[in-house]
Amino acid sequence: MNSRFAAKLESYIIQDKYFISSFLSYAALAAILVNMITIKSPILGLLATLSYFLINGVFLGTAFFAKENGFLKLMLGILLLTMLLGLVGWITIILYALNTVTLILSLVVVATVSSVLRRTVGSKGDRHPA
Amino acid sequence: MWLRVAEILYLLTISLSLYFLYLSRTGEARTVWEVIHPALLPTLFLATSFLVFISLSSEKTAYKMLFVIFHSVLVHSFLSAIFPAGDFSGQQMVLGRIRRLQDDALFHGWPPGPFGSIQSELFAKFGGINFQGAIAITISQMLGADLLLVHLFLVPISWGIFTPIAVYLATDMIASDDKVSVLGSLLISAFPYATYFGAISVPNSLGFIFFFYSLCFMLRYVSSNDHKTLALLVLFSFFSLFAHYLTGIMSLSLVLLALAFKAYKDEKVSPLTAKVSLITAFVVSTSLLPLSLIYLKFFRPITQTAFTLDKLSDLPLQDIINLVLIGELAYGFDSRTIVLVFVGPAIALACLIYLIYDLRKSPQSGGRTQTYFLIAAFLMVLVDYRILKLFMKGLPFNEERLWVFRDFMAAPFVAVALYSIGSRLSTSLRAATSMSLKIGSIKQLANRKPHGFSSKLLVLNMAMSTLVGGWITYSLNAAYPRLSTLQTTSYELEAVKSIDETTKDKYVVIGDRWTIYAGERIVGISNPRAYYFAEFDRIGLDLFTNMKQDPSHRWMLEAMNITDTTVAYFIISEPRLGTTEFNTTVYKAIQSGLRWRVLGEGKLYIFAYEKE
Numbered sequence: 001m002n003s004r005f006a007a008k009l010e011s012y013i014i015q016d017k018y019f020i021s022s023f024l025s026y027a028a029l030a031a032i033l034v035n036m037i038t039i040k041s042p043i044l045g046l047l048a049t050l051s052y053f054l055i056n057g058v059f060l061g062t063a064f065f066a067k068e069n070g071f072l073k074l075m076l077g078i079l080l081l082t083m084l085l086g087l088v089g090w091i092t093i094i095l096y097a098l099n100t101v102t103l104i105l106s107l108v109v110v111a112t113v114s115s116v117l118r119r120t121v122g123s124k125g126d127r128h129p130a
Numbered sequence: 131m132w133l134r135v136a137e138i139l140y141l142l143t144i145s146l147s148l149y150f151l152y153l154s155r156t157g158e159a160r161t162v163w164e165v166i167h168p169a170l171l172p173t174l175f176l177a178t179s180f181l182v183f184i185s186l187s188s189e190k191t192a193y194k195m196l197f198v199i200f201h202s203v204l205v206h207s208f209l210s211a212i213f214p215a216g217d218f219s220g221q222q223m224v225l226g227r228i229r230r231l232q233d234d235a236l237f238h239g240w241p242p243g244p245f246g247s248i249q250s251e252l253f254a255k256f257g258g259i260n261f262q263g264a265i266a267i268t269i270s271q272m273l274g275a276d277l278l279l280v281h282l283f284l285v286p287i288s289w290g291i292f293t294p295i296a297v298y299l300a301t302d303m304i305a306s307d308d309k310v311s312v313l314g315s316l317l318i319s320a321f322p323y324a325t326y327f328g329a330i331s332v333p334n335s336l337g338f339i340f341f342f343y344s345l346c347f348m349l350r351y352v353s354s355n356d357h358k359t360l361a362l363l364v365l366f367s368f369f370s371l372f373a374h375y376l377t378g379i380m381s382l383s384l385v386l387l388a389l390a391f392k393a394y395k396d397e398k399v400s401p402l403t404a405k406v407s408l409i410t411a412f413v414v415s416t417s418l419l420p421l422s423l424i425y426l427k428f429f430r431p432i433t434q435t436a437f438t439l440d441k442l443s444d445l446p447l448q449d450i451i452n453l454v455l456i457g458e459l460a461y462g463f464d465s466r467t468i469v470l471v472f473v474g475p476a477i478a479l480a481c482l483i484y485l486i487y488d489l490r491k492s493p494q495s496g497g498r499t500q501t502y503f504l505i506a507a508f509l510m511v512l513v514d515y516r517i518l519k520l521f522m523k524g525l526p527f528n529e530e531r532l533w534v535f536r537d538f539m540a541a542p543f544v545a546v547a548l549y550s551i552g553s554r555l556s557t558s559l560r561a562a563t564s565m566s567l568k569i570g571s572i573k574q575l576a577n578r579k580p581h582g583f584s585s586k587l588l589v590l591n592m593a594m595s596t597l598v599g600g601w602i603t604y605s606l607n608a609a610y611p612r613l614s615t616l617q618t619t620s621y622e623l624e625a626v627k628s629i630d631e632t633t634k635d636k637y638v639v640i641g642d643r644w645t646i647y648a649g650e651r652i653v654g655i656s657n658p659r660a661y662y663f664a665e666f667d668r669i670g671l672d673l674f675t676n677m678k679q680d681p682s683h684r685w686m687l688e689a690m691n692i693t694d695t696t697v698a699y700f701i702i703s704e705p706r707l708g709t710t711e712f713n714t715t716v717y718k719a720i721q722s723g724l725r726w727r728v729l730g731e732g733k734l735y736i737f738a739y740e741k742e
Contacts, residue, residue: 032271040274041275042274045273045274047273048272049269049272049273052272064358064362069192070192071195071196072298072299075295076295079343081339082265083365083369085264086262088264088268089265090260092233093263093264094255096288098232106268107268121358
């Protein structure tokens with residue numbers, strides 16, 4: 001693992017210039033949806049899921065753990081993301097059901113919340129990639 | 131150079147360990163120890179020793195933590211990787227309900243009622259299975275992977291990743307040294323009970339993870355005024371309650387204690403009042419768990435927990451003393467298990483006694499409040515365990531689950547203790563080396579000084595790495611059970627899968643508890659489309675007993691009528707019934723004209739009957 005590359009990638013995701021990172025997160029979601037309905041390939045599913053977790057994990061990590069180093073920020077962000085997915089999924093189950101449509105909607109909600117939290121809770125002054 | 135060599139050797143040995151774990155995978159076993167590859171533990175021991183060596187080096191924290199995470203995921207994956215359907219530990223029942231949750235939520239609304247009271251409905255809706263189910267279903271759909279696979283590895287991977295990080299953060303609060311913190315994150319794997327709970331996918335394990343983080347943010351909160359820290363403390367405490375009531379209650383208890391420590395630190399009140407409030411908070415926090423369990427029946431009517439003095443009056447004094455000292459281990463555990471379970475907490479206890487003494491001498495030292503808070507939390511768990519063990523009955527879980535809290539709090543102290551011992555030995559070595567050099571010639575001094583000390587230091591580091599690596603690896607002996615019933619076999623799973631794949635109509639399966647467990651893992655429990663009776667359903671058990679004695683379509687018709695299905699199956703296997711009973715039942719069933727199929731090289735028979 002090249003730490004400079006990791007730092008650059010993290011910085012790129014955090015900046016979210018022209019919402020490119022947010023867009024990539026939704027693109028990963030689109031890939032997950034296509035995979036769920038037609039392709040059903042675990043490899044594609046894994047790649048899309050990793051992209052989704054990486055982008056939104058960095059968003060949440062930056063929003064809540066800005067003072068930690070890059071690695072901890074990402075890991076703690078992924079933990080928060082998993083909790084958020086569980087919470088939204090739980091609400092969906094209690095209110096209706098967790099089928100393909102509601103699951104994708106839940107993932108959209110979580111991605112949007114992560115992106116918004118990055119912009120509102122995580123201030124610019126907090127940025128310092130490892 | 132030594133560091134790079136250690137890193138390469140670590141990656142090599144951890145990869146080999148993973149490969150040996152893969153080779154240990156089996157379709158039929160009772161415990162992991164029956165089938166584990168003979169080279170796995172020696173290779174893992176080497177990998178762990180190299181990892182300890184790396185964690186004590188000046189390598190970047192991110193790399194060290196990444197290595198620790200690889201190791202942690204591996205040691206927590208034994209059960210899920212070796213057995214075809216994981217361990218019998220309640221996780222099969224959890225998956226049975228998650229499968230049903232997926233089906234029932236789609237067709238009938240979740241959770242299924244009636245509940246009897248609003249509190250019971252709330253408990254059912256907020257129960258940890260729903261939360262764990264939501265995560266497992268979401269991830270399995272995202273990956274396009276089977277829910278069984280995702281369920282089995284959900285906790286081992288989550289625990290393997292997030293628990294070392296939590297211990298790292300907690301240790302960092304009291305030690306403020308990167309090497310000690312990384313050592314602590316590795317040492318949590320030396321605690322057998324914590325390792326076991328990290329290896330099984332039950333809501334309580336997820337709750338433990340969230341609890342660990344709520345404790346980390348409590349440690350931060352007692353010495354900071356950051357609103358974000360407070361928000362995270364509340365967030366993780368909420369999720370620990372959401373995942374399981376035990377971890378939630380413990381979080382709430384510690385929140386009270388943290389508030390008292392915060393008030394004491396901020397000196398908003400007089401010193402005497404602050405000290406009294408600290409003691410009061412400790413007593414209230416300690417009593418919160420036992421009292422909450424009494425009132426749990428308000429939400430969960432089947433729980434009948436109560437205080438009792440029966441244990442004290444019934445047991446001989448020796449047993450009571452044993453229970454106070456070593457708890458459940460007093461009952462028939464071998465000395466190796468007792469030592470492995472208690473060596474960590476004993477080191478932690480010795481360390482915290484030393485720290486209390488040491489911190490009194492230096493009142494201005496950093497991390498003092500956090501250390502005292504962690505000591506108070508550790509003592510609170512020790513007291514709570516003894517209250518539950520000696521003064522309560524009808525608990526909804528075994529009291530030893532509290533050891534996971536204790537172990538998490540002990541790991542930072544053990545890391546501090548081991549690192550201090552290593553540092554002191556290193557200092558003594560430096561002193562001894564410089565003394566021996568003083569009496570040598572100037573030429574010798576120029577030639578030998580750097581080499582002599584650094585090689586001795588290297589030997590010391592290697593000795594410590596071997597010792598700690600050996601301890602962590604050897605503790606797996608107590609983490610994974612050595613006695614167990616036959617785990618779900620590959621042919622039992624195959625039977626359930628083949629029935630589900632080949633039956634188009636609604637069907638019911640009559641089988642023993644083990645068949646039900648296999649069914650839970652593939653189609654869920656009480657699924658209207660593919661019906662398996664619940665584990666403790668008297669009707670299902672009676673039908674199975676009747677079928678064993680008189681394997682005819684009469685009982686299968688009855689099962690179909692009860693469950694509104696059109697096809698019935700009856701499954702028996704030789705290892706579960708015993709050869710004689712198995713052969714007799716098979717003979718009678720074939721004689722009665724039921725259709726049959728054989729799996730597992732003759733070890734399992736499926737009999738079928740269809741409604742006309």
